Amino acid sequence: MHAASLVELRDGRLRAVWFSGSREGAGDVTIQSAVTDATGLRWGAESTLFDRQALQQGLWRYVKKIGNPVIARAPDGSLNLWMVNVSLGGWAGSSITWARSTDEGASWSAPRRLVTSPFLNISTLVKGTPVIFENGETGLPVYHEFVAKFGEVLRISPQGQVVDKVRIPGSRTSLQPVVLVSGPQKAQVYMRSGNATALMASSTTDAGKTWLPAHASAWPNPDSALAGTMTNSGTQWLALNPAPRNRETLALLQTATGGSFDGVTPWIVESSANPQARTSMGDYERLLTQELKARGASDGEAQAYVASARRQLCGGQSCSQEFSYPYLLQSRDGYLHLLYTWHRTRIKHVRLDPLQTLEAAQAAPGHVSSGK
Template structure:
């Protein structure tokens, strides 16, 4: 894992980012003002543990090697997860991530560090949102009015049970004062729709794509007012396995999305919850949750293949699909120390001209990077 980029086939180059950690997960890519491509992710021994921290590696403009990672968070009592980078209109770089105790996502808050030098160094840690259970995954979008849109999902705790994701919903935090203050706007009828990913479609029209807690289909909704209000999420023609997706608008009007082409109907693999290896959670308690609040979130569906799909109708359909990585996608364990996990998951994608930059979790042991030449629109 020296971070060097190598060509594997014409039009495709790859690298494995360097990391000192046993487990590495949840990458997010961003282009910085100095021309470097930055990747942030979380690493440690296992998701939910107190040694999970945020790391950053850079690919300098013109370089063929990712840099040694920098550790950007270090609270020994918290699992710090799901980082993202945002270059604000004033060129300051914001790092956002979540902070929780053990597997209690319903107690998570959103932390922030801000860089005044283009992402070379970051200021002190502060709290952006202290509403318990607020989680981030996808980048901030600035709408045509200059308002900042931060898509979030609400990890809803059910009294008497541990969090398992059964009642999670989507929302958007909106700031009209460059991140000084934020208001929460819920997405209607969004139980089970998480990891909201906003893609501008032109003017005030926007689409959003969602992970599906019930492992059915990737979900989609629309806004006609710059992201303040949204339609209820509806299924697309892409399957989803209750794992993250990320989409980006391309310069030619198409949308590219990276996701796992898998769902509960394609795989009978199941586990009790995301954190069942670090916290006891009884079958009876989960059954009670399902009975009281509707269907239970489905965990453990294979996280493979990792696929790329292209839409030319604003994300209403994705007829052009190819697999980027194939395997069995085994994710009934988060164990990286013993090499048990074999998932390809949590992709991030940046589109630049005819090039796609993609980063994703590789077996929960590493973050893998792919640079892919994209065929022009027919």
């Protein structure tokens, strides 16, 4: 389970999507979804939205692997779902497929390719939250991994066609941009560092027509994804891994609209007891088993999840704990919702009140979703 995103439904419930399978890039990976109850704290049973076969039939082309689903509401009220898919090679050969739902995600249109280049139309991936322009176009943050890594923002028409794209200059080793809109003409973008150095940043003062050259912020980045959102009270937030070398700590940062995150005191969402040291295999298995069973997993489910985490995060007799790939959303009731990957086996949901100070903020009990 990995790379979750989130949208609020018309009735106030939340719908999450993520990819799930035996491992990232495997042939059995599917795009999954689940919906909360009216309280927003309990998740219903998950369902499969798309698998490789469904994409192949809709696109009339071979699909080797799929991942990184991003769901968002379009200006016309429908839901859009963008997904990364690969026909040949690795993720650098990706293209983006999208589908639309007019019934809050209960059913979806046939998948279609997003044409981002008139030539090969490859090496475009999606991860960040879309933004909406005043003319009804969607700004979709995307990134490239072929030869060089860089971020850009696509402008997509209401009909789903790419009408323009603007590259963020100076981002030759950056990927997975997150856009924070601070005014009619102003926005900031933050990006993952592809060479594990620093969180990269840029800004625009002309509504995304041009961006300043990307530069390193004061925050380290261990080559890991981040998330961001603007709240209706005028604050902006980032969720990220703040350590320079691993993903064993997940934190939230808060600042004023258009402000800098440099020097902000982080609020720790979840962390290993000692992020500087790997955990022994035995301690790791006990730790995961205890939390999984506390969240309602059966003995068999806990064993399967621990085996999956061990396969992906352990080597020799030690393991790395991982809290990664966050996604942030503010719902209409004002709460912030954070989704993130928990040990590469589950998706965890945390709800918090952004009007509280970070030091005093009390997260609602996290939910670890059921599934593969």
